[in-house]
Amino acid sequence: MTVTLEPAIHGDRVSLLRVLGPAHVWALGVGIVLVGEFTGWNFAADKGGALAALIVCWVVGLLYTSVAMIDSEVTSTVAAAGGQYAQAKHIVGPLMAFNVALFLVFAYTMLEVSDAILLGDTIVAKAGVEGLTHNSFIAATIVVLAWLNYRGVLMTLNVNFVITAIAYISIVILFFSVSPWTQGAVLKLNELVTPGNALPYGWIGVIAAFQFGIWYYLGIEGTTQAAEEVRSPARSLPYGTMAGMITLLIAAAMTWYVCASMMPWEYLGITYYPLWDAGKLTGSPLLENLLFVATLLAALASANGCINDAARAWFSLGRDRYLPTWFSAVHPKYRTPYRSILFLLPIALAFAFIADLNQAITFSILSGVLQYTFMSINIVMFRKKWPLGSIRRGYTHPFHPIPAVVLFCLCVVTFFAIFLGFGSQLIAMVAFYFLISLWFHFYRYRFVRRGDQFTMPWPKPQGY
Amino acid sequence: MPRYTPPEQSKAGQVFDIAVVVVAIFVALWLPLKLGLAGAAKSIDALDAKTWEALGQNPTMASIWEKLGYTPETAHDIIQNRFHYVIDWPTLIIMAAVLIGYFVFLFRASDREYRDVINEKFDDK
Numbered sequence: 110m111t112v113t114l115e116p117a118i119h120g121d122r123v124s125l126l127r128v129l130g131p132a133h134v135w136a137l138g139v140g141i142v143l144v145g146e147f148t149g150w151n152f153a154a155d156k157g158g159a160l161a162a163l164i165v166c167w168v169v170g171l172l173y174t175s176v177a178m179i180d181s182e183v184t185s186t187v188a189a190a191g192g193q194y195a196q197a198k199h200i201v202g203p204l205m206a207f208n209v210a211l212f213l214v215f216a217y218t219m220l221e222v223s224d225a226i227l228l229g230d231t232i233v234a235k236a237g238v239e240g241l242t243h244n245s246f247i248a249a250t251i252v253v254l255a256w257l258n259y260r261g262v263l264m265t266l267n268v269n270f271v272i273t274a275i276a277y278i279s280i281v282i283l284f285f286s287v288s289p290w291t292q293g294a295v296l297k298l299n300e301l302v303t304p305g306n307a308l309p310y311g312w313i314g315v316i317a318a319f320q321f322g323i324w325y326y327l328g329i330e331g332t333t334q335a336a337e338e339v340r341s342p343a344r345s346l347p348y349g350t351m352a353g354m355i356t357l358l359i360a361a362a363m364t365w366y367v368c369a370s371m372m373p374w375e376y377l378g379i380t381y382y383p384l385w386d387a388g389k390l391t392g393s394p395l396l397e398n399l400l401f402v403a404t405l406l407a408a409l410a411s412a413n414g415c416i417n418d419a420a421r422a423w424f425s426l427g428r429d430r431y432l433p434t435w436f437s438a439v440h441p442k443y444r445t446p447y448r449s450i451l452f453l454l455p456i457a458l459a460f461a462f463i464a465d466l467n468q469a470i471t472f473s474i475l476s477g478v479l480q481y482t483f484m485s486i487n488i489v490m491f492r493k494k495w496p497l498g499s500i501r502r503g504y505t506h507p508f509h510p511i512p513a514v515v516l517f518c519l520c521v522v523t524f525f526a527i528f529l530g531f532g533s534q535l536i537a538m539v540a541f542y543f544l545i546s547l548w549f550h551f552y553r554y555r556f557v558r559r560g561d562q563f564t565m566p567w568p569k570p571q572g573y
Numbered sequence: 574m575p576r577y578t579p580p581e582q583s584k585a586g587q588v589f590d591i592a593v594v595v596v597a598i599f600v601a602l603w604l605p606l607k608l609g610l611a612g613a614a615k616s617i618d619a620l621d622a623k624t625w626e627a628l629g630q631n632p633t634m635a636s637i638w639e640k641l642g643y644t645p646e647t648a649h650d651i652i653q654n655r656f657h658y659v660i661d662w663p664t665l666i667i668m669a670a671v672l673i674g675y676f677v678f679l680f681r682a683s684d685r686e687y688r689d690v691i692n693e694k695f696d697d698k
Contacts, residue, residue, distance in 0.1 A: 117579055155656075197683075201684075201687065202682075202684055202687030202690070203683065203685050203686045204682045204683040204686055205679050205680065206683075265649055274627050309655075313658045314656075314658070317656065371637070372637060373634040373638065376637075376643075376652055390640060432590065432591070433588075459599075463603060463606060464602070464606060468606060486680075524672060530656055532603060532661075532665075532668055534605050537601060537605045539672055545594070545678060546678065550686070554686065555579060555580065556579045556582050557579060559577045559693040559694075560690060563690055563694040570691065573687075573692075
């Protein structure tokens with residue numbers, strides 16, 4: 110039996126607007142992630158050396174290719190806001206969905222916090238004025254972007270498309286400006302990455318580097334949050350997500366090559382601005398200023414997309430009564446989940462002032478890896494409950510279950526990598542999720558309507 | 574299967590539930606920072622001789638450090654601040670047990686709830 114794909118319908122309330130196309134999906138995914146090239150990925154060099162940062166760039170790229178393939182299949186079929194939350198609700202069950210929504214909110218809110226801190230620190234570093242702090246820049250960034258998101262998704266993602274494209278082009282310009290085909294003039298890879306320092310901690314350093322290797326691509330799965338606002342989910346989501354992944358793989362490779370060829374790994378591992386530093390080291394004021402502006406734009410694009418995604422995950426929790434329904438309101442004029450946007454605003458502000466960049470990034474990565482672990486199991490359950498041919502899929506990913514197995518194995522390695530240096534934070538986070546799950550399962554779930562949660566026009570799952 | 578009708582939650586109850594979630598989020602994220610458990614486990618392997626050679630930097634590396642505004646003295650704490658990857662087996666076992674226990678609970682409890690959802694949804698048909 111084949112069932113036609115239809116969008117999820119949620120009563121006759123005001124709904125989100127279907128106004129987005131594949132370019133907006135690309136802008137959402139790449140916009141969130143591209144900041145990872147401007148800061149964050151380089152901490153992988155700190156944990157394992159410059160060569161380790163390159164190895165994880167490729168291997169974690171494989172992890173995210175699996176994520177993108179799996180996500181494209183499930184989301185092109187489950188066309189509902191909340192992305193992986195809606196997937197979990199239809200495939201695994203309510204408690205998992207509640208947790209996945211929290212993974213999303215934590216990952217994106219902490220990423221937004223990281224972006225705002227980066228933007229503030231970059232401006233302060235550029236200004237070089239004694240006594241100037243980043244606080245006002247952080248607050249202005251978060252508040253202005255929340256306002257933009259409040260006013261409408263189309264404008265939000267149009268802005269994201271433009272600033273993401275400029276930031277991306279700046280990496281390409283830097284790459285070709287340093288004569289990448291010639292060693293010795295500007296780039297000195299052979300003298301900076303030597304047999305003696307390529308892997309300063311050996312192979313355990315490579316495994317440890319997985320933690321920040323995630324930052325090359327973290328957030329590309331956020332494209333699925335737009336499922337209820339794209340005109341054609343079955344076409345736009347796989348196309349936008351896969352195009353975004355290809356874009357990021359190219360950017361990550363160019364970024365590593367330029368930065369590792371211009372800075373000693375010890376410095377590369379601790380700087381907050383690897384690409385801006387690379388621009389400075391070329392000696393060209395034009396490149397230096399271009400990379401400064403691009404760093405700011407990448408941080409803005411990422412924070413903008415994160416507010417969009419975190420708010421939709423929180424909104425979905427309210428709509429299904431997992432949290433009070435007050436959060437599920439859609440603005441009557443702008444058609445945005447405005448209460449969720451406003452609710453998450455002070456939380457982001459608070460953490461931007463109490464956490465530093467490295468810690469905020471780690472919080473975000475932890476929630477992301479928990480989510481990817483879920484996704485690897487989710488796709489296996491999806492294929493088992495609704496085998497190919499039983500429902501219409503917008504996209505069917507090839508080589509199943511190899512991507513799921515690869516994703517699961519890489520998640521296990523990444524958990525071990527986080528343990529190597531950040532184990533206490535991992536245990537604290539999982540303890541939180543465990544306790545909040547007990548609260549949901551034994552108390553909050555009583556307020557949830559059972560059958561109403563299943564909104565897809567699918568047949569009964571096999572085995573139930 | 575009879576359709577489940579959830580109880581109406583009072584306004585105060587809704588506010589309380591929101592407060593529980595917000596407090597839990599802050600405790601989970603803020604407590605590790607407050608207790609000093611967050612951040613990388615690194616320490617400085619101090620050297621007596623603070624020269625580029627002693628710090629393992631060749632002339633190209635040294636020239637870049639200097640271009641970035643560092644001297645061997647100021648770069649010492651950056652270069653010698655290292656991770657020490659020693660696997661603490663009891664902590665690793667605790668971490669693995671917490672993670673596995675968490676996911677097992679999630680999938681089992683979710684499945685129980687999911688069966689109710691499916692039964693109610695498809696018994697109507």
